[in-house]
Amino acid sequence: MAGSIPASVGSERPRRRVAVIAAWLLVALCALAFAAPLLTPHAPDTIDLANATSVPAMQGSHAWGTDRLGRDVFARTMQGLRVSLLMGLAAALASVAIGTSWGAIAGYAGGRAGAAMMRIVDVLYALPYVFLVIILATVFERGNVLVLLIAIASVGWLTTARIVRGQTLALRQREFVEAARAMGVPTWRILVRHVLPNVAGPVIAYATLTVPQMILYESFLSFLGLGVQEPLASLGSLVSEGARDMEVAPWLLVAPATCLAAVTLLLNLVGDGLRDAFDPRTPS
């Protein structure tokens, strides 16, 4: 605890460089995931029992080895990465859309109605998200991708709603909004033309942070067996398979675990960088 007390928080340049590098690595990883079918002759679901659980080898045709059924680990991991990325992106888009409209309406309406809307957000916020997701998984058929998307998106919109409401409350008092109201512009038009463009910055930054969160929710469910079902794979279900066989074939765990960690870490770094750019005051 010795030493002097640092001065107040200033701008942090290295963080921006980290975010830019992370963005490029992320682009490279996505390109790899989507180009993977061109890079390997193996389909992710071709069963080849003659070559089951073969060890990763640079020279062989299975560079990342094969699983218990002889499926190529590289092809399967890349398929899992594609599924996780697409699910994360779709769920993040849905939850940002819900959160933005909910927050903008609650903030602009204000008063009792706005407070009641935010009270709902508070209650949902306080409960572990697995409740909702597990209830939905209990109710609906397992493996239905749409239900899975709805389940994870329905817990992802809460923070966006809070952020947008805060911004809208401030915007409502601004002169240009008041002027629009005085000119008789209908409420929905004020929201769309004047409020939403002004909250776009923080929303985009937070949306980038929502994607890894959605990927983790989806993987969490798939890990527990409540998400994506065979033969389709996501990173979560691959980690779960890998954990089951890690005693004999640790590479089955290492490949999807590394991909999942890399993709969430990179997305978090990019999102943090964007948030700093749009809102330098938020400490992280």
Add this chain to the structure above:
Amino acid sequence: MMRYALRRIIGLVPTLWLLVTAAFFVIRLAPGGPFDEERTILPEVRANLEAAYGLDAPLATQYARYMAALVRGDLGPSFRHKDTTVNELIGHGLPISAALGAAALALALLVGVPLGLYVAVHRGGGVDHGASVFTASAIALPAFVLGPVLALLFGLRLRWLPAAGWDAGALRYAVLPVVTLATPVLAYVMRLTRAGLLEVLGLDYIRAARARGLGPRRVILVHALKPALLPLVSWLGPAVAFVLTGSLVVETVFGIPGAGRFLVEGALNRDYTLVMGMIVVYGIITLLCNLGADLAYGWLDPRIRRQ
């Protein structure tokens, strides 16, 4: 203060009622029942089974029965664990889950707060950069990745610790699960403590204290510490929810006989009463912990207390 706390606890009842009611109807309205997967079941047997569990009554009656039993603290019989009540199942598992969660939370706070203060004071140094790499990675690594990797590394490769099992909470068995559960929490605690202290250190009253000639140690520990920890305290409520969620995974990964696995198992088997029971119990725990964090916040921050 006591009356205020009591009023807040009573205020939780409607929230809990809403949660239980919503969960009850959503689950019951679902297609399919708990006995769908029983092989070759005669219609008469199924009718008897449903009658035995009260599933043949109208939904409103079932709801009334469930709520009446719930008020007495009875969560009903499990559909899948024969001759076992949900109370027994959860009563068996909950102490284990609670011990696991409490140990992880304690570890995260005892290590995270001092580390967070240290990196805030030595901001921009090597330790600070190392710590920010650690926090970013720890937050990106979910428990279901970290757990199996730790088990593989320390359990199966190095053979330092058992890779799975619980053995009544013996220390050797508890290390890996607790570390897995604590790591992301530790990362958040560090971040919040660091940011909190940096924020406070920029305020005028700290500069005034420095100007009066007080040493850095005294300024930080006596003047800055309490307000610096406020964001952390308000995060502790959600942190409990985070730990509960994590414990589902950790219990699955390490084969720990806690209560968390019942939530997943109940969902997989459509064991309605078990899922409902878990939602009630974990719902009460989270709501109480959120309330506790709120009250602690008010106690620490005199500006709120006066309102």
